Amino acid sequence: MTTSSSVAESVLAPVDPELAEFDRYVETAREHIYTRVQPMPLESLDSWYTDPDTGWIRHRSGKFFSIEGLRFTVSDGPVPEWCQPIINQPEIGILGVLVKEFDGVVHCLLQLKAEPGNRGGLQLSPTVQATRSNYTGAHGGGAVPLLEYFRDAPAHRVLADVRQSEQGASFLRKRNRNMIVATADDVPDRDGFRWLTVPQVLRLLRRDDLVNMDTRTVLSLLPFAAAALRRRNGGRAEAWTRTLLRSCDRAASSVHPDRELQAWVTDVRTRTDVSATPVSMASLHGWQRADGTIRHETRRFFDVIGVGVESAGREVARWTQPMLTAGEDGVLGWLVRRIDGVLHALVRMRVEPGLVDVAEIAPTVQCIPGNYAHLPPAAHPPFLDEVLNARPERVLFDTMLSDEGGRFYGISNRHLIVETDAVHNHPDYRWVSVGQLVDLLRHSHYLNVQARSLLVCLYGLLLDPADG
């Protein structure tokens, strides 16, 4: 188990020379892989129109996604009803990472992409990041490179393949297939694609806004890939495989046995009545369309804006689209505690309007702090202050990491993992061991995307710094 001092050591350790080479590559790539993004009024978007009856924003092809209005009611929450715009994209896309051994060391093939919403320009995407519209050619661009490795993978090469949710506050029932596939092929070099070792990727997670959301959600499945690789290799394992498997062992003791966790999930999902009703934009209480955007009258939550994009290094050179943006960064915070030597994280079941099954397991803290600034302290999210004001030596991880840059414009969340000794008996929260969280990830729709994003940051801490 990593201690805060061993984390500190690893930060003080000399930078991995492999990353110096990667850094030089990125600087060169910036010259020919980039986007130039120009905000523009929603009314001026090519190929997109506002439906006169509903006020919803749709693509003229009927494909891609639409921005719709939603009235959401929840029987058992602090806010029983609200209205909001939401992205509807009823397709299950593929987020896939290809892995391959070079000299007995597993590497992941990641792609430097310049999505229009990326903070910092280039971010590391999965090998394949494809909506169905993408890979059936609806965008008029070329085929998605390397997609065949994921669409037609033989069973024994698929190390992980499970549908997981996207942001339930912004997407209506959106899921993606998260896949890790192994290959032994000679995959030809392609501009922007780089093979990186797992410790390298986990080290890069400590850089602000570099490893993108899609990569993080896929790599939250790394323990399954590790287990599968060890089996494929007849038990032989790299150091990172052993460390990750040992740390995520579900047989380790836990505060709550699995059946108690399952009963908790069942209880919340059964007890909470939710309804999501499509409504016109004009009837969204508190929201207004003005100045070419859709925004809340308080300027909280998010805005829907239009952008024009000019892109190099991508399959399509110019397009326009709506995006979501926010005026302030969010906070995703995890309190973690060692209980009988086993690392546990404090989680809750969080109801969100776009989730397919009522609620999913969420981090200790998931919010935009400014949305609560006007409320009395008692109405602030639980544990927010503890996470933000932790003593530096208890902060195990603190990095800004972006939401996916194809739909979210410059939205980034501070990812904070804070160790605590406090017991925190809160009726809506549970201490769950890392092994239990990993085991639930084998199945769809238990951990929300924010929890998965923090989980992969935790893997980075669990690895012996010597591996990096």
Place this chain on the structure above:
Amino acid sequence: MTTSSSVAESVLAPVDPELAEFDRYVETAREHIYTRVQPMPLESLDSWYTDPDTGWIRHRSGKFFSIEGLRFTVSDGPVPEWCQPIINQPEIGILGVLVKEFDGVVHCLLQLKAEPGNRGGLQLSPTVQATRSNYTGAHGGGAVPLLEYFRDAPAHRVLADVRQSEQGASFLRKRNRNMIVATADDVPDRDGFRWLTVPQVLRLLRRDDLVNMDTRTVLSLLPFAAAALRRRNGGRAEAWTRTLLRSCDRAASSVHPDRELQAWVTDVRTRTDVSATPVSMASLHGWQRADGTIRHETRRFFDVIGVGVESAGREVARWTQPMLTAGEDGVLGWLVRRIDGVLHALVRMRVEPGLVDVAEIAPTVQCIPGNYAHLPPAAHPPFLDEVLNARPERVLFDTMLSDEGGRFYGISNRHLIVETDAVHNHPDYRWVSVGQLVDLLRHSHYLNVQARSLLVCLYGLLLDPADG
């Protein structure tokens, strides 16, 4: 592992004296727990009406359930589109079995009930079998006895609690909470309620139409209850607990590793586009309302009929309701095979219109044979002939077991478990170990109700006959 000869021995063994006492109790109970059911036209039902616009049948209170019309399309199946009536009851009810140790032996509290659709009159129901309408008093009757054990159970007494689907061909998105809860209370005797040991219940499963569908789906969770009981008792376990846990061990080897099964589930659920559109009864192609019923012009599938019920031993004495009935019994068949000493069952992912998530794992055979009699042999369900024509010594289980008698009138399925040595490489089927099936049952919506019903029959075979 049980062999067919050991099963034969157990059948030849003297009948358990405890069951003789139970049998006498049942015969006495028949005199005061019964229903008298009179078929009647749908038009004559009290409190139910046919909506003039849609032709749907609803209760005047707006509660209970309705019979609606559905057009169902599926992108990847042998029949790409069809219409049918379906039961809509958008509530998550509770099916709960209370367990308690007497002299160190776990007993389950089951209830002899006379549901109107029961073949054979009395069947063994769970301790509690309550829709939300039931337990919120919408039916005007008394409170559901013993419900408090399930609604307010402390976490450490809940041995299993997971939502599972009902029949996806007849119910629209219907789920129930399946619960096993332990108590140490002195539960007062009540008319019709009996404490039975697990081996007794599993033995009673070999009687036609006695253990009802709801009891079977709850008791499919027995391995989790067994594991939880062993932990509660500091590792001490009854013989049935040890046998069940050993036989269902998920660590046993399996043909497909877990990740391959998960990838298969993900692939079917992602690849198959389904849509379920509500439509009026009048536009249901092939269906007609005539003679006070709704039925298919070929008389296949099922009929919607009306019944008047007079009941003794229940909370309400007289009522009318619509029910589903079928002219012919169904077949639920499982081919099982021992692979490297581990019992595997041949399953498929079956798309059904009422499932919440596209498809669930179903038995090898699940059909009403007569529905295929008019089709050429190539269009018959795979493996039906093999299951029906197996040599007697390969038939491990062969019993008629009823669908739930509150909605289904006299519908029963022949439950057949047949051992085979054939490999059967069929692209739509997989051999899955019993341990893997049990492990998936920890989570919602993997095994359909037919598979769960056969699984509990399999537990009966796995138990050492000496336990019974």
